[in-house]
Amino acid sequence: LPGAGTMTLTSTDGTDNLTEGQPHQLTCTYRDSSGNLVPANTRVLWYAAPSDKLTFKGGSGATGFDSKNTSYTQGATGQATINVT
Numbered sequence: 001l002p003g004a005g006t007m008t009l010t011s012t013d014g015t016d017n018l019t020e021g022q023p024h025q026l027t028c029t030y031r032d033s034s035g036n037l038v039p040a041n042t043r044v045l046w047y048a049a050p051s052d053k054l055t056f057k058g059g060s061g062a063t064g065f066d067s068k069n070t071s072y073t074q075g076a077t078g079q080a081t082i083n084v085t
Contacts, residue, residue, distance in 0.1 A: 005032045012081060020053075027081045030073060037078030044071045044080040058083040 008029045018024055030038040041061065046069045048054035059071025059082040071080040 005030065005038075006035075007031075018054075018084070021085065023083050023085045025081060025083050027079050030078045030080070037076060038073055040073055040075050042073040042078075042080075044073065044082075045069060046071070046082050046084070048084075055085050056082050057085075 010027050010029070012025045012027045015024055028044060030042065030044070032038055043066075044059070046056040046059070048056075056069040057067065059067060059069070060074050060080050061072030062070045069082075071082045073080045
């Protein structure tokens with residue numbers, strides 16, 4: 001969306017390609033439309049298409065009911081991490 005900011009997705013486990021059934025950790029860095037890192041505890045929802053191919057869990061800062069496909073940005077980094085399988 002124009003003016004909505006940017007996100008940069010990176011691998012944090014040194015693997016560039018996903019292998020079906022193998023866990024993989026991803027980090028996403030979010031910046032607002034002015035290029036500033038988003039604040040700590042910004043909620044991040046993870047989805048994939050088609051939805052039956054990937055699952056998300058263990059997101060940074062997520063607990064209880066929202067831990068399945070949710071993570072929260074940590075500190076002043078604008079980064080949120082999650083495990084994808």
